[in-house]
Amino acid sequence: MTATEQLKPRTGAETGGGGSRGRWLALAVLVLAVLLVAVDATVLGLATPSLSEELKPSGTQLLWIGDIYSFVIAGLLVSMGSLGDRIGRKKLLLTGATAFGAVSVLTAHATSPETMIVARALLGVAGATLMPSTLALIRNIFTDPRERSLAIGIWGATASAGAAVGPVVGGALLQHFHWGSVFLINLPVMIVLVLVGIKLLPESKNPVAGPWDLISVALSLVGVIGVVYAVKEAATHGATWDAGLATVIGATALYAFVRRQFTLAAPLLDMRLFKDRGFSGAVVADLLTVFGLSGLLFFLSQFLQLVQGREPLEAGLAELPAAVGAVVTGLVAGRWARRFSVRSVVAGGLGAIGLALGVLALVRQDSGYPLIGASLLIVGLGAGFSFTVTADVILSSVPKEQAGAASAVSETAYELGAALGIALLGSIVTGVYQGFATPAEVPAPLAEAAHESLGGAVEAASALDPHTGDTLLDAARGAFVDGLHYASGVSALVLLATAGAAWFLLKGQKLQEGVTTHH
The missing domain is CATH 4.10.860 (DNA Excision Repair, Uvrb; Chain A)
Incomplete structure (x- = not known):
């Protein structure tokens, strides 16, 4: 921005209700919400072993506990995004935040797999109100495109940081407290979010949105x-x-x-948005990227804990490089996309993730940490570039009145990718895993439990004599690693193909420059 532009007076609606400082303080509140949803998506992977031990879910129930949150969010995002456009994004965000805090308490005290699945579904309903509202409010608070790029970069970097802080905080809690504590950490964050958000966030909605269908x-x-x-x-x-x-x-x-x-005169989702090639290309890139990443990362936590024998906190710290990489590139992605091109930054980022996932397909039970850490760092660097720029493309290619619906489409692609990734890649891992042979002396019920999940095998081994238990565990771990190899290979191919598709779909796409005209 030039000195003249910085001095140009802005209206309250543009500034987020309090000059330049008001805008950035409002952003701080919004990223709290994102932090929370991101933390919630990743702590579960870490809590899975201790949760399995207490609630004893079957393999299918365990996948549902992991999946249902994403399913419900994916199913409701578009509806919630357009509801925010109609009733007000601030109102929806604060209502959702309150519900999220309340349901977190229910999740923490679940006493059976069924209760846990219902609680995770309700968390999904609340989560669906948070994500589109945050991006839509950013679109409306930051009217200058370069400022908006930086705000989206901070938003994305916080989501990545949350995804990494989740395992570390979760790991620390799990070493000292019950597994339910990983959900109770939502409460203080939500209380701060609601109290501060009431004062700092400006309300914004589409003045001509029509009824909610x-x-x-x-x-x-x-x-x-x-x-x-x-x-x-x-x-x-x-x-x-x-x-x-x-x-x-x-x-x-x-x-x-x-x-x-x-x-409809006032559709829930304006299908004409998809006629914009940049919008469609960015949505497809997001969906396939998350598909490749989420399935793999869901099982990486189990690999670090149950195969390599790391404590939960150590496993959480081991996954940190991915977030560090994403934070670093997320903050410069907008600037680089303007200097080079949107398609080179997005396709380059996706290609880097693909190659790093290909390297993860080579890990063995005894692989040293440098190989895993370096691969995760490259995954993070690539994700920071691609997700930040695609979010910017999606938001800047629609009128700001439809910001909620547009960001909901972007989030739906994200959640859909996560659900499909965990389901399909998870099924590859599970299918390969279940093929291992158990020693003849293992009783049938224990053999069955061992084949259900790797957590089940660890528990079954502890009930056997040391020699038989070790033999069973070696076979189970070997099969799990084989499954991880196949899943990593598929993920790598998906990401490399997505990089190619992004190169063509985002051809000629540019991020907005300078200051948009103020109304």
């Missing part, structure tokens, strides 16, 4: 959950009747949703 809400929820469930079911059990039925229901609901949007 409940039929569209139901169709998008049924459609997204139906399709994701079908993929998960087919990946786990093959082509079953359940999977076929869910596919038909999900696809029909999504088709009806799209058709309905074209007929």
Whole structure:
């Protein structure tokens, strides 16, 4: 910005209600919400071993505990994004934050796998109100494109930091407290967010949004959950009747949703947004990137703890390089995309992630940390570049009145990618893992528990004599690592293909320069 532009007076709506300082303080509140959702998505992986020990979920229930949060968020994001555009993004954000805090207490005190699945689903409902609201508010508070790029970079860097802080904080808590403590840390953050947000955040909404169409809400929820469930079911059990039925229901609901949007005067999601190649390319890149990353990272925590025998805190610290990398590149991504080009920064970032995941396909049980740490650092560097720039492209290619709906599409791609990644790549790991042979002297119930999950094998081994237990554990760990190799290989191929697609889809795409005209 030039000195003249910096001196140019701004209205309260533009400044977030308190000059330049007000804008950045408002951003600080928004990133708290993002921090929380990101922490919540990653602490679960770390708490899985101790949670499995106490609640004794089956392998399928364990996947549901991991997945349901993403399923529900994915199914509701578009609806919640457009609800925020209608009733006010601040109001929706603060309501969701309050609910998130309350449900976290329920999750922490779950006493059975079923309660845990329901609690995680409710957390998903609350989480769906937070993410689109934060990005939409950034779009409306920061009217200068360069400032907005930096704000989005900080937003993305916080999400990455949260994803990394989650395992470290979670690991520290798990070494001293019950597994439920990893969810109780949400409470103080939510209280601060609500109290400070009431004072600092400006309200913004679409003045001509029209009514919220409940039929569209139901169709998008049924459609997204139906399709994701079908993929998960087919990946786990093959082509079953359940999977076929869910596919038909999900696809029909999504088709009806799209058709309905074209007929409504005030659609829940303006389908014309997808005519913008930059918007569509950025959404596709996000979906496939998260698909490749999430499935793998979900199992990496188990590898570090259950295969390499690290304590939860040590495992959390081991995953830190990914976040450090993402924070570093997230903050400079906007500047680099302007200096070089959007497509080179996004495609380069995705290509780097693909190569790093290819290296992770080579890890063995006894692999030293430098190989894993270096790969995770490169994954983080690439993710910081690609996610920050795609978020910027998505937000700047729509009118600010539709910021909620647009950021909801971006978040839906993200959550859908996460759910599909955990389901499909998780099924590859599980399928390969279950093929190991148990020693003949292991009783049938223990052998069955060992084949359910690696956590089950660790527990089964502790009930056997040391020699048999060690033999069982070696076989189980070897099979888990084999599964991880296949999943890493698939992830690497997906990311490299996505890098190629981004290079073509984002051709000619530019981030906005200078100051937008103020109304």
